[in-house]
Amino acid sequence: MRKLLGIGLAAGAAFALGGIALNRGESINALWVLAAGACVYALGYRFYAAWISARVLAADATRATPAERLDNGRDFVPTARWVVFGHHFAAIAGPGPLIGPTLAAQFGYLPGVLWILVGSVLGGCVQDMVVLFASTRRDGRTLGQMARDELGPVGGLAAILGTLAIMVILIAVLGLVVVNAMKHSPWATSTVFATIPIAMGVGLYMRVLRPGRVAEASLIGVALLLLAVAGGGWLDHQPALRPLFDHEATALAGFVIGYGFVAAVLPVWLLLAPRDYLSTFLKLGTVVLLAIAIVLLRPELKLPAMTRFVDGSGPIFAGPLFPFVFITIACGAVSGFHALVSSGTTPKLIRTEADVRLVGYGSMVLESLVAIMAMIAAALLDPGVYFAINSPLAALGGDAHAAVATLSGWGFPVSIEQMQSLAHEVGEATLFARTGGAPSLAVGMASILSGVFGAGLLAVWYHFAIMFEAVFILTTLDAGTRVGRFMLQDALGHLVPALGRTSWYPSVLLSSGLVVAAWGYFLYVGVIDPNGGINILWPLFGISNQMLAGIALAVVTAIILRGPRWRHAWVTALPLAWLAIVTSVAAWQKLFDPSPKIGFLAGARDLAARLAAGALPPAKAAVAGRLIFNQRLDAALTAFFLVVVWVVILDMLRIAWQRLRGAAVPPSREAAYVATRLEEGARA
Amino acid sequence: MPERAAGLARALLARLAEILRGAAGLDRYEHYLAHARRAHPGEPPLSRAEFFRRDEQERWSGVRRCC
Numbered sequence: 001m002r003k004l005l006g007i008g009l010a011a012g013a014a015f016a017l018g019g020i021a022l023n024r025g026e027s028i029n030a031l032w033v034l035a036a037g038a039c040v041y042a043l044g045y046r047f048y049a050a051w052i053s054a055r056v057l058a059a060d061a062t063r064a065t066p067a068e069r070l071d072n073g074r075d076f077v078p079t080a081r082w083v084v085f086g087h088h089f090a091a092i093a094g095p096g097p098l099i100g101p102t103l104a105a106q107f108g109y110l111p112g113v114l115w116i117l118v119g120s121v122l123g124g125c126v127q128d129m130v131v132l133f134a135s136t137r138r139d140g141r142t143l144g145q146m147a148r149d150e151l152g153p154v155g156g157l158a159a160i161l162g163t164l165a166i167m168v169i170l171i172a173v174l175g176l177v178v179v180n181a182m183k184h185s186p187w188a189t190s191t192v193f194a195t196i197p198i199a200m201g202v203g204l205y206m207r208v209l210r211p212g213r214v215a216e217a218s219l220i221g222v223a224l225l226l227l228a229v230a231g232g233g234w235l236d237h238q239p240a241l242r243p244l245f246d247h248e249a250t251a252l253a254g255f256v257i258g259y260g261f262v263a264a265v266l267p268v269w270l271l272l273a274p275r276d277y278l279s280t281f282l283k284l285g286t287v288v289l290l291a292i293a294i295v296l297l298r299p300e301l302k303l304p305a306m307t308r309f310v311d312g313s314g315p316i317f318a319g320p321l322f323p324f325v326f327i328t329i330a331c332g333a334v335s336g337f338h339a340l341v342s343s344g345t346t347p348k349l350i351r352t353e354a355d356v357r358l359v360g361y362g363s364m365v366l367e368s369l370v371a372i373m374a375m376i377a378a379a380l381l382d383p384g385v386y387f388a389i390n391s392p393l394a395a396l397g398g399d400a401h402a403a404v405a406t407l408s409g410w411g412f413p414v415s416i417e418q419m420q421s422l423a424h425e426v427g428e429a430t431l432f433a434r435t436g437g438a439p440s441l442a443v444g445m446a447s448i449l450s451g452v453f454g455a456g457l458l459a460v461w462y463h464f465a466i467m468f469e470a471v472f473i474l475t476t477l478d479a480g481t482r483v484g485r486f487m488l489q490d491a492l493g494h495l496v497p498a499l500g501r502t503s504w505y506p507s508v509l510l511s512s513g514l515v516v517a518a519w520g521y522f523l524y525v526g527v528i529d530p531n532g533g534i535n536i537l538w539p540l541f542g543i544s545n546q547m548l549a550g551i552a553l554a555v556v557t558a559i560i561l562r563g564p565r566w567r568h569a570w571v572t573a574l575p576l577a578w579l580a581i582v583t584s585v586a587a588w589q590k591l592f593d594p595s596p597k598i599g600f601l602a603g604a605r606d607l608a609a610r611l612a613a614g615a616l617p618p619a620k621a622a623v624a625g626r627l628i629f630n631q632r633l634d635a636a637l638t639a640f641f642l643v644v645v646w647v648v649i650l651d652m653l654r655i656a657w658q659r660l661r662g663a664a665v666p667p668s669r670e671a672a673y674v675a676t677r678l679e680e681g682a683r684a
Numbered sequence: 685m686p687e688r689a690a691g692l693a694r695a696l697l698a699r700l701a702e703i704l705r706g707a708a709g710l711d712r713y714e715h716y717l718a719h720a721r722r723a724h725p726g727e728p729p730l731s732r733a734e735f736f737r738r739d740e741q742e743r744w745s746g747v748r749r750c751c
Binding site for chain 1: 702703704706707709710716718723732733735736740743744745746748749751
């Protein structure tokens with residue numbers, strides 16, 4: 001039976017993937033992509049994950065988990081498996097898997113789809129599951145603590161520094177995505193602004209009016225958010241109100257930076273927690289809605305399977321297919337950030353080790369499916385429209401007329417009238433050069449959703465999608481700033497003990513200010529960059545996220561190597577090796593590639609030479625100094641990431657070498673075995 | 685037969701609602717109450733409002749959300 005299922009699934013996957021790969025020249029239906037995904041995920045979950053759980057991790061259902069042993073009714077609570085699954089999925093799924101595939105569609109949909117499927121099944125899902133398992137066996141210790149325990153102080157420090165750096169880059173790039181979605185769009189700006197008082201109202205309701213009544217407060221909040229989307233459309237037609245929400249990118253960046261600081265120092269109950277409830281419901285609801293709509297609509301993919309830009313000449317970001325598709329799509333295939341949630345929070349809810357496969361591997365399968373849906377939403381647009389929305393004008397010749405000519409010359413015909421009528425339909429002034437992925441994804445999502453749930457509502461669905469992404473992004477921005485603040489306070493506390501007190505207000509203000517200044521700087525430079533900033537920041541984010549995954553995989557590989565089943569360490573060593581190659585090559589190219597579009601140092605040199613020769617237009621010359629400095633700073637940061645991840649990998653290889661030589665390896669530090677007293681089978 | 689199908693659908697929906705409640709953390713006070721009665725019988729448990737205040741602050745002191 002088991003074999004028959006496996007053969008059936010493998011045949012299904014091969015058939016669907018073969019259909020996609022061989023179907024050159026004609027457009028293909030999105031259902032093929034979903035079918036291929038479903039078969040690959042089912043194979044991975046049913047066989048590979050089950051084998052890892054049984055043979056590599058030796059998950060033991062008779063062993064009491066920390067949730068049972070340390071049950072305190074708050075963070076340690078034995079929880080039913082599907083509830084933990086939902087909880088964990090809501091924690092790992094953010095804007096990342098929506099944006100990465102949208103940008104990577106520049107190469108065509110095929111490379112991205114293959115990497116999302118293979119990367120998740122063999123890499124990302126495995127990482128999440130094994131980290132979750134390791135942390136569950138260690139009383140819910142965090143990745144940083146496990147790195148220190150299993151690798152030593154150097155590995156521990158590297159993991160913490162890596163986390164802090166990735167947080168800064170992540171928040172900057174997400175801030176840039178929101179800014180680009182709001183730029184000169186009163187509808188989007190007013191809707192995004194409205195989410196803030198709505199969240200605060202929900203917070204006050206839950207705190208003061210009806211304490212602890214989260215469900216009813218959230219329901220009211222979601223209703224208000226939908227009202228805000230509609231209200232933004234009304235406001236967009238009021239000549240008196242419109243200018244209040246029509247802003248330049250620099251002003252909006254200033255707003256996001258100020259907002260980030262205020263949100264980080266406000267008490268969590270007022271803004272962060274209520275908005276997180278709202279975004280959780282929106283997230284789960286929208287994912288389900290989108291999946292249903294794709295199945296009902298069965299859209300054709302208009303983007304070619306592979307575009308000419310696999311050679312590295314793409315307008316959205318520069319760099320060839322290898323290694324950059326693997327960097328651009330981090331979340332959705334492998335995301336190092338997940339290791340932070342898989343250690344620390346979720347393990348304290350795991351009721352039995354038998355649930356680790358569903359929660360760790362299964363949640364990541366679902367996130368990967370979200371990435372596939374984002375790719376479908378990008379690929380169903382006319383390629384000309386897709387490139388016109390996502391490319392900075394500087395990469396297409398400078399203005400809309402040149403952009404249309406350039407794109408048509410590349411074989412992606414599009415006209416100014418077509419762009420204008422689409423912009424009009426979605427209720428925007430223009431859709432040219434709306435880089436960052438959010439507007440393009442919103443157009444894709446809006447055309448799917450309005451195709452099924454109400455034609456003619458394109459503009460409302462578009463701004464619903466923008467609001468949905470913004471709510472995610474602002475949550476990540478607050479939560480990330482806060483985590484950065486705690487880490488910084490922890491570090492500063494070693495120097496000046498008073499600064500380590502997390503609730504001492506001067507320390508809160510100082511450390512929040514430092515974290516916000518760090519990401520605010522990258523956000524600001526991204527905004528003033530005539531090339532749109534995304535083409536620099538997104539690869540940097542991808543590299544840092546994949547390097548964090550490298551660190552996490554190195555830590556769990558060391559854990560497996562220290563245990564009795566060390567011969568199976570290839571399960572995590574294989575994705576680690578791939579990530580080490582991909583990120584090292586990508587980092588090397590970002591550092592030293594002679595093309596100024598790819599290499600940071602070459603970019604800085606090129607700009608400096610043109611500035612000295614007086615060859616820059618005055619607007620660009622005014623900011624060139626800052627751009628040059630920024631490219632050098634980006635280079636230094638990339639080098640730092642490269643060093644950090646290799647320090648951790650070499651630390652792990654030291655243990656592998658001892659194993660292979662047959663030397664004694666000190667065992668890994670698991671909590672002692674205690675038999676479970678929970679009865680079998682009582683689960684939701 | 686239709687009653688059985690309706691019953692099945694109702695049970696499925698109820699379970700889905702339960703999962704959603706748990707995933708969003710709406711049942712945390714109930715968990716706490718159960719724990720308090722089991723582990724500290726005799727002591728009066730915190731009220732819903734008191735628990736909510738303390739819990740919310742604690743829950744946001746670590747990495748809870750990804751990208």
